[in-house]
Amino acid sequence: MRTYLQIVSAAAICFATSTFAASAADPVTVVGWGGTWDKAYKDGVWDKYTEQTGTPIVMEEWGGEVAKVRAQVQAGNITYDVVSVEAPAMEVGCAEGLFVPLTPEITGDAANYLPGTLHECGVASDTWATILAYNTDVYKGDAAPKSWADFWNVEKFPGKRGLYQQAQFTLENALMADGVKREDMYKVLGTPEGVDRAFAMLDKIKPHAVWWSTTTQGIQNLDSGEVALSDGFNARITNEVINEKKPYAIAWDAGFFYGTDYWAVVKGAPHQQGGLDLLKWFSIPENQAGFSKLYAYGTGRKEAADLIPADWKANLPTSPEHLQHGASYDNDFWTEHKEALEERFKAWLAK
Structure with missing residues (x-):
């Protein structure tokens, strides 16, 4: 495990210094669920991303209304880059072409995710x-x-x-x-x-x-x-x-x-590539774990659970001791x- 973590950490640092350097000055607007959920993302994930890449994260909150994304796209006035959406909204938005399809290059191997936490257009923001x-x-x-x-x-x-x-x-x-x-x-x-x-x-x-x-x-x-x-x-x-x-x-x-909420990149967003870069970085297990270390919702990637302290992991629905009693x-x-x-x-x- 120590060797694995060292490899992942080195990859994250290399990835941050090479891939993101060119777009470091461009902010990415990320839209989440507000309150303590947003605070956990800021403290556990976004601040770390900005520190590593120099890319500012602008945080907004919403109620998950896919109609807001649709209206922005239809008006050609998109202000959201990355949004967290519930599963039914993800199905609708992806089918309508509102979100950018994600490749394994962005998300990593689908076999490394819990059932239901990876979608054609999204990667789990939280599993509750x-x-x-x-x-x-x-x-x-x-x-x-x-x-x-x-x-x-x-x-x-x-x-x-x-x-x-x-x-x-x-x-x-x-x-x-x-x-x-x-x-x-x-x-x-x-x-x-x-x-x-x-x-x-x-x-x-x-x-x-x-x-x-x-x-x-x-x-x-x-x-x-x-x-x-x-x-x-x-x-x-x-x-x-x-x-x-x-x-x-x-x-x-x-x-x-x-259930799972997903991060999705809005198609045609002003910083669409910046959003994809962000999700590629987020898909690294240690970066996904940053949220779940502070908020008792699980991650999508299975390996991320190994990076969460045992006493806190006992609070997550995706912990092995609880997952045996759960289903998606x-x-x-x-x-x-x-x-x-x-x-x-x-x-x-x-x-």
């Missing part, structure tokens, strides 16, 4: 998980929930529970509660009977659900004691535990699905079915 979290002051030791079936068991675990107010993520959790294995999830959910089965499970939990639509709202529900267990995004729960000293825990063994969201499934299932979910919620 939707997990089962609970208050350890309420549920202690062996009395803590250990599965999604426990989450649905209001007799054994009475009280309200937090649930994310959308079909994606929620339907998978409902079917796991009904005994569907992760590896069979999209076989089941891809049938009308499977969808009906998921909504039947939601019928059971609906009287006990407190719905949230933002991570801040979900955490507030836990903080206020309105709920003592909730679904949620893993990094936000970890932040509450480590930085805010909150009495929460994640039931990783319950099973979870992980099926991006193709949700690209095809998201609109219809979200509409059905909204109608169901309004009843």
Whole structure:
């Protein structure tokens, strides 16, 4: 491992001094998700890139609206160079030609990436998980929930529970509660009977659900004691535990699905080549690891996990101890079915 790291480090230095020297004066505008996510990227990745290459990074934030990229491209007034997009938006944007296709020269060998973390037009900016979290002051030791079936068991675990107010993520959790294995999830959910089965499970939990639509709202529900267990995004729960000293825990063994946001270069961007250079540098494992060392989301490249301290890696959904309980969201499934299932979910919620 030491030899490997030495080789990677030497390659990164050589790459930085040769490839990027010519464009060092041109800034690259990178658009991310804001808040602590952006701060982790600045401190762990972008500052290092600027230090090595002299290329300034201009940071902006957004809500992932691919329509904004489309409007810039159609108007011929592109201000974004590199953007982080969710998987369904990546599928749409890539198909429309809004993003530049990436070659193995940019990303490295696809075999070195976790399933679902590399796309024709993107490389993983972060890999997150939707997990089962609970208050350890309420549920202690062996009395803590250990599965999604426990989450649905209001007799054994009475009280309200937090649930994310959308079909994606929620339907998978409902079917796991009904005994569907992760590896069979999209076989089941891809049938009308499977969808009906998921909504039947939601019928059971609906009287006990407190719905949230933002991570801040979900955490507030836990903080206020309105709920003592909730679904949620893993990094936000970890932040509450480590930085805010909150009495929460994640039931990783319950099973979870992980998803990926991708860095993509906007086609025709004012600094398109600078964006591609940035992603080539970012695709080196030690550079990818810079983000995950500061924020509890995983990396795309498998080797990057070896560069993260063991005690912190235990918080990542992509750590070997947790990944055995996880599976990737099926991006193709949700690209095809998201609109219809979200509409059905909204109608169901309004009843």
